[in-house]
Amino acid sequence: MTVVKECAMGARVSGFLQRCRESRRLVLVIVAIALLLDNMLLTTVVPIIPEFLYDIRHPNETRLRDHPPPVTTPEPPDTASLEFLDLTTAPYDLLGNLTTLSPSQERKRRRHKDLIEETVAVGMMFxxxxxxxxxSNPIVGPLTHKIGYSIPMFTGFVIMFLSTLIFAFGRSYSVLFLARALQGIGSSCSSVSGMGMxxxxxxxDKERGNAMGIALGGLALGVLIGPPFGGVMYEFVGKSAPFLVLSALALGDGLLQLLMLQPAVVLQESDPPSLKALVMDPYIIVAAGAITFANMGIAMLEPSLPIWMMDTMDADRWQQGVTFLPASISYLIGTNLFGPLGHRMGRWLASLIGLVVIGICLMCIPLASNINHLIVPNAGLGFAIGMVDSSMMPELGYLVDIRHTAVYGSVYAIGDVAFCLGFAVGPALSGTLVNTIGFEWMLFGIAILNFLYAPLMYLLRSPPTKEEMKSLVMGEKSSVRYVTYQNEEEDE
Known part of the structure; x- marks a missing residue:
């Protein structure tokens, strides 16, 4: 009797697991969690790395900041001993008068110079x-056509787990650089496989837009939680603590994937479109370009805004993390709102409006004189980026459906390449641009690029389908044959 009950219980559990594995909603939850953790790791480092690297390179100044010496005014030197005066450190000029810069002001000036130089190193790491x-994306995309989505998805978890542990225990620029680069491979596997799945x-198309809006909401939640989580944990617990918490969460996500997705090789039934054919499609490139330009501005802000705040507002660690909070909250709202709304109003129009709003918000950020002034432009920036991302990601799948074959690994590799291009070019250029033209003009420049790109969204209003393209090609061939026949008759 006991054996029968155990068998019945096992059958019920097995049936429950099988229903879970076939559930679209559970797949959506797994993808959303993977994107959440990936982007939590992506943004947790934003308030940590700049100050951590600065503290490593300036240990004496760190001790001075934690235990400032009493402020005293030194006695002026004896004019008879001026020849022995150390002009590099003394606060007096050759006449024995105080110079215009006090020791604290001189330290602040040197700190400003060091922070500007550090923007380059931090930008390159990000x-x-x-x-x-x-x-990695051009490799992962076609690979999903051969082995399916589940194995690359699980591989992304493994790599992300290793990257998180390296971040937790890394104590030098080179080790942290390695951890950041390694995360790129894991992100490629998770993003391309998740969106394709x-x-x-x-x-x-409508359901897909809603699902991708929810998945991007997971991404937004990671971006939302990451900076304040990293800043507060670093300030009050230590550098390793936030990464150890993330590694534990990633381990739970990996176990969920093992149980529900059961990673295995799955062959595609239909022939996928070639990566070259998708890259040569102008409509796909226009949609991908919108993702790039929309995210380039926030990517430039990630390494430069905390340092600019340290320099101009003397912001604390937690303030540097919290400053991204309005952008993250509004991005979460924007992605969930414009998943279904973009389909209704036209995804091209939602993206056009989003790019214009991004440009306006980027131009407002340098006008801030304290952290409160950053709330409105950062919130508008996050909301507008959510409009573009939640509209263009499902648009890429729709373009493949109507213009190619409904196999999605390669097109979402292109979409992820577009996303990464913004986050590669942005931080890499931000340090150099801040050094050469300044923080303000850097943001004005990327704002102008968004304004110029926005009108191209009109091309996506009614892209031609595969059948229309074939009809057009056949019509052109018929016209050529007719003209050739007419010419031959005239020659005869």
Missing amino acids: ASKAFVQLL LAERYPD
Whole structure:
């Protein structure tokens, strides 16, 4: 009797697991969690790395900041001993008068100079993840056509787990750089496989838009939680703590994937479109370009805004993390709102409006004189980026459906390349641009690029389908044959 009950219980559990594995909603939850953790790791480092690297390179100044010496005014030197005066450190000029810069002001001036120089190193580290992801996507996309989505998805978890542990225990620039670059491979596997899996499970265009809006909401939640989580944990617990918490969460996500997705090789039934054919499609390139330009501005802000705040507002660690909070909250709202709304109003129009709003918000950020002034432009920036991302990601799947074959690995590799291009070029250029033209003009420049790109969204209003393209080609061939026949008759 006991054996029968155990068998019945086992059958019920097995049946429950099988229903879960076939559930589209569970796949959506797994993809959303993977994107959430990936982007939590992406943004947790934003308030940590600049100050951590500065503290490593300036240990004496760190001790001075934690235990400032008493402020005293030194006695002026004896004019008879001026020849022995050390002009590099003394606060007096050759006449024995105080110079215009006090020791604290001189330290602040040197700190300003060091922070501007550090923007380049921090920008290169932040960009390394996107550059590696950029190189990995053209490999991961076609690979999903051969082995399916589940194995690359699980591989992304494993790589992300390793990257998180390296971040937790890394104590030098080179080790942290390696961790950031390694995360790029894991992100490529998770993003391309996750989006392709959703596009396959949700063939209806409207449902697909809603599902991708929810998945991007997971991404937005990671971006939302990451900076304040990293800043507060670093300030009050230590550098390793936030990464150890993330590694534990990633381990849970990996176990969920093992149990529900059961990673295995799955062959595609239909022939996928070639990566070259998709790259040569102008409508896909226009949609991907919108993702790039929309995200380039926030990518430039990630390494430069915390340092600019340290320099101009003397912001604390937690303030540097919290400053991205309005953008993250509004991005979460924008992605969930414009998943279904973009389909209704036209995704091209939602993206056009989003690019214009992004440009306006970027031009407002340098006008801020304290952290409160950053709330409105950052919130508008996040909302507008959510409009573009939640409209163009399902648009890529729709373009493949109507113009190519409904196999999605390669097109979402292109979409992820577009996303990574913004996050590679942005941080890599931000340090150099801040050094050469300044923080303000850097943001004005990327704002102008968004304004110029926005009108191209009109091309996506009614892209021609595969049948229309064939009809057009056949009509052109018929016209050529007719003209050739007419010419031959005239010659006769």
